[in-house]
Amino acid sequence: MVVLPENWRPIDFHPSNQKKIIEEITHFKIANPEVHQLHILVHGPIAAGKSSFINSIASIFKGRMAESSLVDASGAGHSFTKKFITKKIRDKDGNVLPFVMSDIMGLEDEEADGARTEDLVMALKGHLKDGYCFNPVASLKKEDPFYNSCPTLNDKVHCLVSLLPGDKIGLMKPAGVQSVLRKLIEIRKEASAMGIPQVLVMTMVDNICPEVRKDLKMIYKSKRIKEKMQECTNSLGVPMKRVFPVKNYHEEIEMDNNVDTLVLSALKNILHFANDHVQELDD
Ligand SMILES: Nc1nc2c(ncn2[C@@H]2O[C@H](COP(=O)(O)OP(=O)(O)O)[C@@H](O)[C@H]2O)c(=O)[nH]1
Ligand SMILES: [Mg+2]
Secondary structure, X not given: OOEOOOOOOOOOOOHHHHHHHHHHHHOOOOOOOOXXXXXXXXXXXXXXXXXXXXXXXXXXXXXXXOOOOOOOOOOOOOOOOOEOEEEEEEOOOOOEEXXXXXXXXXXXXXXXXXXXXXXXXXXXXXXXXXXXXXXXXXXXXOOOOOEOOOOOOOOOOOEEEEEEEOOOHHHOXXXXXXXXXXXXXXXXHHHXXXXXXXXXXXXXXXXXXXXXXXXXXXXXXXXHHHHHHHHHHHHHOOOHHHEEEOOOOOOOOOOOHHHHHHHHHXXXXXHHHHHHHHHHHHO
């Protein structure tokens, strides 16, 4: 187990920092008057922890575990979230926060399973209405009641989050024909062409490194975590400075300051990139 002497990326695990970020996000000012809420789309392979990530964020702002109806308790199985669900996040008092997060059916290796690339591209453009049920064998048609023919800037996606499970990245099929990575790269390219900023969140850090499992504060001292982050950037082509490692809430019943800090650090950056994007659209 190789532990670096210093953090290679600065991070403050003090609870006061966590409070500061929660405060900052709660009072976040969106830099474009046309946009009411920043729209974050989370995509990634099945069982990567997408629903758990959204749920962890919801829990942090509630200050207690949120009901995790989105999470597939059976673990790796097939895709659980089959609908396009846009989730509002609320603070302790029930006030809606200035961002929403979309959860999608996971992408699978075979074309016939999981959400279709075309559908995700439509989601980026704001054509997918909330509640749309993904069909692995046919993509959304213009006649469908869930097709939004004139999306406003509010309906569009303002930041694309690619989520990869750090413990399984080495086992994933390369981005050849019919692989999840190829689909993720295709969607990422479309997002780039539209100028949508992108972030990579690496989950399951507790399964990668025993030191980190014991103490999350070791995250930026663990050589193994850094190597896995590097593998993720190599797989998708997202630069290292846009890669954020997290551990999601998945089996715990109490909140944990260190879990919150990593998730909030990722979220804060996601919201800043999304806000820069909508601001550019206003300039
Ligand atoms: N150890 C660990 N398990 C996780 C983490 N995130 C999610 N899980 C578990 O992984 C499984 C799949 O998570 P889920 O959120 O349903 O994945 P999704 O298909 O991408 O939405 C569930 O059993 C979660 O409890 C994590 O960071 N660490
Ligand atoms: Mg899910």
